[in-house]
Amino acid sequence: MKKIAIVTGASRGIGRAISLKLAEAGFIVIAAARGDAEKAADYIAELKALSPDSIYVPTDISVEADRKNLVDTAICTFGKVDILVNNAGVAPIERKDILEMSEESMDRLLGINLKGTFFLTQYTANQMIEGGFGDAIINVTSMSAYTASISRGEYCISKAGLAMATDLFAVRLAEYGINVYEIRPGIIRTDMTAGVSAKYEALIADGLLPIARMGEPEDIANAVYALASGLLKYSTGEVLNIDGGFHLRTL
Numbered sequence: 001m002k003k004i005a006i007v008t009g010a011s012r013g014i015g016r017a018i019s020l021k022l023a024e025a026g027f028i029v030i031a032a033a034r035g036d037a038e039k040a041a042d043y044i045a046e047l048k049a050l051s052p053d054s055i056y057v058p059t060d061i062s063v064e065a066d067r068k069n070l071v072d073t074a075i076c077t078f079g080k081v082d083i084l085v086n087n088a089g090v091a092p093i094e095r096k097d098i099l100e101m102s103e104e105s106m107d108r109l110l111g112i113n114l115k116g117t118f119f120l121t122q123y124t125a126n127q128m129i130e131g132g133f134g135d136a137i138i139n140v141t142s143m144s145a146y147t148a149s150i151s152r153g154e155y156c157i158s159k160a161g162l163a164m165a166t167d168l169f170a171v172r173l174a175e176y177g178i179n180v181y182e183i184r185p186g187i188i189r190t191d192m193t194a195g196v197s198a199k200y201e202a203l204i205a206d207g208l209l210p211i212a213r214m215g216e217p218e219d220i221a222n223a224v225y226a227l228a229s230g231l232l233k234y235s236t237g238e239v240l241n242i243d244g245g246f247h248l249r250t251l
Contacts, residue, residue: 002053003135004078005228006030006070008061008120009088011043013190014140017217018085018224023051025225030074030081032059032088061088061116071124080133083228084124086162087140089113091155091192098153106154113158118165125173134178138227139166140220143186143243163239170237179236181227186243188215210245 005022009015010031019029031047033040036058044056057073059066074081090112092105121137128134144152145159163182170180186209187193187200197214204212223242232238241247 003027003082003228004030004074004080005083005085006032006074006081006124007085007087008032008059008070008117010056011035011040013192014185014188014217014220015085015087016043017221018087018140019047019054020050021218021221021225022083022085022228023047023054025229027051027083027228028078029054030070030078031056032061032070034058034060061120062111063116064119067116067120067123070120071127075127075131080131081124081128082133082135084121084137085140085224085228086117086121086138088117089140089142089158092152095151098150101153106157109154109158110161113155114161114165117162121165121169125169125178128178129173129176134176135230136227137169137173137178137180138224139163139180139182140224141166141182141184143184143241143246145184146247166239167237174236179227179233181232181236182239183220183223183227184239184241184243184247185220186215186241186246188217188220190217204244208246209243210248213244215242215244 005027007019007029010019011033019031023029037056047054057070059070061067139162141162142159144156145163149156166180166182219242223240
């Protein structure tokens with residue numbers, strides 16, 4: 001029986017690469033993103049070409065009703081959810097020093113990146129436990145979970161919180177055979193980094209990363225596929241740094 005995977009933030013960037021990788025590998029994907037189906041038509045066509053049974057569910061994970069609808073749709077349609085990939089996330093609309101950052105910006109990022117993801121995970125986990133299914137929950141965080149960027153502090157805080165949420169759920173769900181992982185991307189070539197790619201390219205050329213290139217969404221997708229396929233079954237709460245070696249400390 002095919003594995004059923006929910007992927008949030010699925011229509012663009014890293015989420016698109018993850019969902020298409022899983023679809024290509026034989027998973028049925030419940031793709032979730034904020035845009036309606038008409039706006040995501042090209043993506044949906046590409047997804048269904050790889051996995052005809054896959055579906056798209058418009059979802060704003062910061063809204064409780066949307067979160068429940070996403071999971072309930074998956075279970076009503078396919079009878080289970082094996083994998084939850086928490087990829088949805090946003091950056092600040094405007095980068096501001098933490099001495100000037102607005103409360104509205106903090107609320108927006110925490111509401112989507114942390115609170116929305118946490119309660120989607122909670123609801124999904126409870127359905128997995130009740131239904132006796134579920135293999136893994138995979139949280140896509142960021143190198144910003146531990147790297148201080150004072151011009152986007154709200155983003156760093158949201159990702160640091162999600163890193164702790166990974167540990168919490170890993171401990172809580174282990175008894176049910178549900179493993180929880182964190183994938184920590186580095187500098188990945190997406191819409192989110194497009195505006196500062198020249199800056200990053202220069203830093204990389206100056207030796208910022210041992211693997212001297214920006215990452216691609218497919219680098220993250222490959223890591224998700226490895227975890228979703230159960231290749232690290234005797235591991236939970238693990239952090240996979242997909243960052244070109246940025247996390248290494250050298251002298």
